[in-house]
Amino acid sequence: MNENLKTRFCGIEFKNPVIVPAGVHGRDGDTMKDVSLSGVAGICTKTIVSQPARDVLPCFSAVSSGMVNAVFGSDKTGEYWFGEGIKRAKEGESLVIANLAGFTPEEAAALSGKAEKAGADMIVLPTHCPHMGEILMAMFPGMDFQEPKLTNLDPMKESVRLMKREVSIPVVVKLSGTFSHITSEWASGVKDAGADGIASSDALGPALSIDVRTGEPALGGPRGVGGLTGPAIMPITLRMVLEIAMTIDLPIIGVGGVRSAEDVLQYIMAGATLVGVCTAGHVHGIKRYTKIIDDLEKLIKDLGASSPKDLRGLTIKRIEERKNSGKQAVTSPVPPVVDTDRCIACGRCETVCAYGSAGVEDVSTIDQATCIGCGLCVSVCPKRALSQDYYS
Numbered sequence: 001m002n003e004n005l006k007t008r009f010c011g012i013e014f015k016n017p018v019i020v021p022a023g024v025h026g027r028d029g030d031t032m033k034d035v036s037l038s039g040v041a042g043i044c045t046k047t048i049v050s051q052p053a054r055d056v057l058p059c060f061s062a063v064s065s066g067m068v069n070a071v072f073g074s075d076k077t078g079e080y081w082f083g084e085g086i087k088r089a090k091e092g093e094s095l096v097i098a099n100l101a102g103f104t105p106e107e108a109a110a111l112s113g114k115a116e117k118a119g120a121d122m123i124v125l126p127t128h129c130p131h132m133g134e135i136l137m138a139m140f141p142g143m144d145f146q147e148p149k150l151t152n153l154d155p156m157k158e159s160v161r162l163m164k165r166e167v168s169i170p171v172v173v174k175l176s177g178t179f180s181h182i183t184s185e186w187a188s189g190v191k192d193a194g195a196d197g198i199a200s201s202d203a204l205g206p207a208l209s210i211d212v213r214t215g216e217p218a219l220g221g222p223r224g225v226g227g228l229t230g231p232a233i234m235p236i237t238l239r240m241v242l243e244i245a246m247t248i249d250l251p252i253i254g255v256g257g258v259r260s261a262e263d264v265l266q267y268i269m270a271g272a273t274l275v276g277v278c279t280a281g282h283v284h285g286i287k288r289y290t291k292i293i294d295d296l297e298k299l300i301k302d303l304g305a306s307s308p309k310d311l312r313g314l315t316i317k318r319i320e321e322r323k324n325s326g327k328q329a330v331t332s333p334v335p336p337v338v339d340t341d342r343c344i345a346c347g348r349c350e351t352v353c354a355y356g357s358a359g360v361e362d363v364s365t366i367d368q369a370t371c372i373g374c375g376l377c378v379s380v381c382p383k384r385a386l387s388q389d390y391y392s
Contacts, residue, residue: 029088036092066230130205177204203227245271261295333373
């Protein structure tokens, strides 16, 4: 274990900031034990519910930047998780996080108490699944399932209050991506309820993918809708984490679209303490977790920091610096500077420049007279050979 990556969250020491949120790698205790060998600091169970049900199939479909899924939760009973599942997971090398949900606050509290007694190190309470109502009503005709109003925080608050009475381990509330436009409201509500931490975010949606060969929705269920996860949602969930960090002082788990160590570090710079990696491990295998952790250690060192804590919230500091220096709305162009030692003349800058300002000879060239300083070429350069300085 690398001592420099150690991270404390809600009073618990994690060996690094990378965890696995609820997903296929938390489907049972044996899988969690195996995945723990990848080096991740914690693994969440799939969502434990009082009435497990099989997923409507197919339940996963790849899309251009991630996947859509229509997963109900754990198909294993509470008896399994509280008897054998969590116990088996605890034999691994990662902390065990119980992701659970009840149809009522009282049920959620009861499940959390059983999870703690079984050995769970932390509880995560999801708030809203964008496709759940449609699937439940299709599977159980006549079920009186009322889709929750996104602005009604009362069920979450009551669940947290009852869970905090029931358990001594930390209770973390995981926001839904569907709250992206009301993040601050939910963040404040989570703190008011007495939660120990907050995670952001779960899938966005409902989302849809269609098989053009048949016209069928790619997923099962009445309309084939699911939740969108993966790289496509990261710009939204990253902004949600930043907003949470600027609104409340609870520790944060950043979740959504992480593929690399740089993605992990973006969440940390936005204010997160832990970072969840899910879709990348599902699609590319558990070795991806190991690579991300190893690369993170190198990246932090390259940036001259000694630990993730040194970089946490750096973006908030930079935002404040923009405000204090009067650079919140810069309008004078700064054309990119080309590092000729780094440039490989790949032509990406020329391809993306809609203004005809970028060209390639032996190396990239930028026409200072026509460049509007938009920054797109800088963001796509594979070797970081282009740079702009708007804010120093």
